[in-house]
Amino acid sequence: MPRRADLSDTFCPVGRSAELLGDRAVLLILRDLFFGRRRFEAIVANTGLGPQLVSARLKLMEKEGVVERHAYQARPPRHEYRLTAKGKDLFDVLYAMRNWAERWAYAEGETGTGPAMRYIHRACGTDVGTSTVCPGCGQPLRYGDLKGEPSAALRAEQAARGG
Amino acid sequence: MPRRADLSDTFCPVGRSAELLGDRAVLLILRDLFFGRRRFEAIVANTGLGPQLVSARLKLMEKEGVVERHAYQARPPRHEYRLTAKGKDLFDVLYAMRNWAERWAYAEGETGTGPAMRYIHRACGTDVGTSTVCPGCGQPLRYGDLKGEPSAALRAEQAARGG
DNA sequence: ATAGTAACTATGATAATCATAGTGACAAGA
DNA sequence: TCTTGTCACTATGATTATCATAGTTACTAT
Numbered sequence: 259m260p261r262r263a264d265l266s267d268t269f270c271p272v273g274r275s276a277e278l279l280g281d282r283a284v285l286l287i288l289r290d291l292f293f294g295r296r297r298f299e300a301i302v303a304n305t306g307l308g309p310q311l312v313s314a315r316l317k318l319m320e321k322e323g324v325v326e327r328h329a330y331q332a333r334p335p336r337h338e339y340r341l342t343a344k345g346k347d348l349f350d351v352l353y354a355m356r357n358w359a360e361r362w363a364y365a366e367g368e369t370g371t372g373p374a375m376r377y378i379h380r381a382c383g384t385d386v387g388t389s390t391v392c393p394g395c396g397q398p399l400r401y402g403d404l405k406g407e408p409s410a411a412l413r414a415e416q417a418a419r420g421g
Numbered sequence: 422m423p424r425r426a427d428l429s430d431t432f433c434p435v436g437r438s439a440e441l442l443g444d445r446a447v448l449l450i451l452r453d454l455f456f457g458r459r460r461f462e463a464i465v466a467n468t469g470l471g472p473q474l475v476s477a478r479l480k481l482m483e484k485e486g487v488v489e490r491h492a493y494q495a496r497p498p499r500h501e502y503r504l505t506a507k508g509k510d511l512f513d514v515l516y517a518m519r520n521w522a523e524r525w526a527y528a529e530g531e532t533g534t535g536p537a538m539r540y541i542h543r544a545c546g547t548d549v550g551t552s553t554v555c556p557g558c559g560q561p562l563r564y565g566d567l568k569g570e571p572s573a574a575l576r577a578e579q580a581a582r583g584g
Numbered sequence: 585a586t587a588g589t590a591a592c593t594a595t596g597a598t599a600a601t602c603a604t605a606g607t608g609a610c611a612a613g614a
Numbered sequence: 615t616c617t618t619g620t621c622a623c624t625a626t627g628a629t630t631a632t633c634a635t636a637g638t639t640a641c642t643a644t
Contacts, residue, residue, distance in 0.1 A: 268578065271538075279518060280444055281443055281445070282440070286443075289433070310625085360434045374433055390561055391554055391561045471633055474631090585644100593637080593638070598632085607625090
């Protein structure tokens with residue numbers, strides 16, 4: 259595509275975020291990182307994206323300060339990618355996307371198989387459903403507060419992708 | 422680009438959301454709709470996107486059920502676009518993006534001009550800062566609960582774009 | 585009759601993405 | 615030693631999305 263207008267320096271914070279987050283690949287990679295997938299090949303396999311795309315986006319995300327490259331062994335050189343504090347702070351965005359999709363998955367009167375993943379608030383044991391605040395204890399939900407339990411369907415799908 | 426794998430039917434809700442939200446244009450159009458910009462030309466002017474892109478994305482968003490076309494006069498035919506309930510429910514996502522960008526705008530020790538927009542909780546008058554829950558009364562924040570006050574810098578920027 | 589506005593569509597250039605294949609550095613097993 | 619395998623990528627060519635610019639349709643206003 260032609261060079262589009264860059265919104266990185268706009269005053270509007272949504273415009274600035276959209277430069278990074280308005281990209282399917284970035285979102286999928288972030289999802290995988292939040293799920294604990296740190297190795298390049300695992301991310302490629304699970305997202306279904308090409309390795310060049312994953313490579314390019316990880317470089318961008320590193321430049322933006324949301325991920326960090328760590329060498330976890332020297333010979334042969336092997337790296338993994340980890341979310342930085344700035345990256346972990348994107349939890350609210352991904353969680354909001356998850357909540358929205360779960361709420362509107364079967365809006366047309368279809369019956370679904372239930373949520374892909376149930377989230378339990380560690381502090382009080384409540385299933386948080388699709389809320390931003392724990393329905394049991396009223397606490398706002400942050401990264402690390404939740405324990406995810408993937409449904410059988412989700413686990414099967416990920417296994418099929420080799421992720 | 423070549424036809425990429427479609428994730429609309431994946432079990433993962435983030436993957437499904439990313440099909441729509443992992444797109445810069447969609448995000449910018451949603452932002453404008455949340456700010457009350459409903460006319461095609463106003464969205465084109467403010468986002469800086471080309472009219473073909475805005476047209477294509479509005480069609481997609483209509484298909485996905487997040488916006489609705491309304492004729493607001495018959496002769497000459499004039500339309501506007503409005504968020505549906507499903508569209509309004511994306512507030513959490515956009516608000517989380519806003520919060521993240523405002524929190525990390527000046528992370529390197531720079532001094533900024535403050536937030537682009539201050540949000541006041543209508544119910545209790547508290548400036549909510551960048552939290553998902555009102556720091557004054559503890560209520561979760563939903564679409565319509567907040568009154569935005571754009572900074573002078575943001576207003577100037579939007580005026581310069583003709584938005 | 586001319587100019588203006590709103591909501592688009594058409595065209596051609598450019599750039600991003602994909603599928604597929606290949607590379608470099610090493611480990612493990614036959 | 616030779617082959618196979620793993621991880622983390624890079625290279626290549628085809629395809630398609632996006633942009634800038636211009637044009638269209640259907641009216642209203644002067």
